[in-house]
Amino acid sequence: NAGVMQNPRHLVRRRGQEARLRCSPMKGHSHVYWYRQLPEEGLKFMVYLQKENIIDESGMPKERFSAEFPKEGPSILRIQQVVRGDSAAYFCASSPGGFSYEQYFGPGTRLTVT
Amino acid sequence: GQQLNQSPQSMFIQEGEDVSMNCTSSSIFNTWLWYKQDPGEGPVLLIALYKAGELTSNGRLTAQFGITRKDSFLNISASIPSDVGIYFCAGPIYNQGGKLIFGQGTELSVKP
Numbered sequence: 257n258a259g260v261m262q263n264p265r266h267l268v269r270r271r272g273q274e275a276r277l278r279c280s281p282m283k284g285h286s287h288v289y290w291y292r293q294l295p296e297e298g299l300k301f302m303v304y305l306q307k308e309n310i311i312d313e314s315g316m317p318k319e320r321f322s323a324e325f326p327k328e329g330p331s332i333l334r335i336q337q338v339v340r341g342d343s344a345a346y347f348c349a350s351s352p353g354g355f356s357y358e359q360y361f362g363p364g365t366r367l368t369v370t
Numbered sequence: 371g372q373q374l375n376q377s378p379q380s381m382f383i384q385e386g387e388d389v390s391m392n393c394t395s396s397s398i399f400n401t402w403l404w405y406k407q408d409p410g411e412g413p414v415l416l417i418a419l420y421k422a423g424e425l426t427s428n429g430r431l432t433a434q435f436g437i438t439r440k441d442s443f444l445n446i447s448a449s450i451p452s453d454v455g456i457y458f459c460a461g462p463i464y465n466q467g468g469k470l471i472f473g474q475g476t477e478l479s480v481k482p
Contacts, residue, residue: 287468291470300472304429304467304469312466314466353468357462358415358462361414361415
């Protein structure tokens, strides 16, 4: 009964490189959310996806960030040309949808940009 | 926009003591969620509340959905060292799908 899985757990990138973060939701969950957490802060919503659809990307920076949740495979959060300010913990959460607002989080990917 | 304010920001207590923290908003919420985050890990859902006035327990944890729907409370009884962590309240933003807004967190330290 696996929970939400994220990989890698830690990612180090040099400025200008691309970062790819993966998330596999809980079995039976079709709704995926990505959040970012800066040190000493709460989580901030980035994007909400269902299979093959972006439902709400109002929390995503307009440039360099993109997300997808293909029909097969994990959800991917992609950050192109990373900058130092992108260093943060990125969490994925999944939900069964419907009337449930309960979201279950993965362990996160800690991105460090050097 | 909607905001959640948690207090206190941090607490230092002795093992065995009871703990109380709260979360307030200027807007109405229809659902309140309480999470705990350990260092280096993702938030873990502790309790979900769906109805104004609702009181729900999970072991030594009890949470209440405020009558005004603008606040929620979390109590931990007889604290133990493994209660250490950051506790977050969260709620879905009205009419914007399921995306959650989080409070800033209450950091709990427990002295054995």
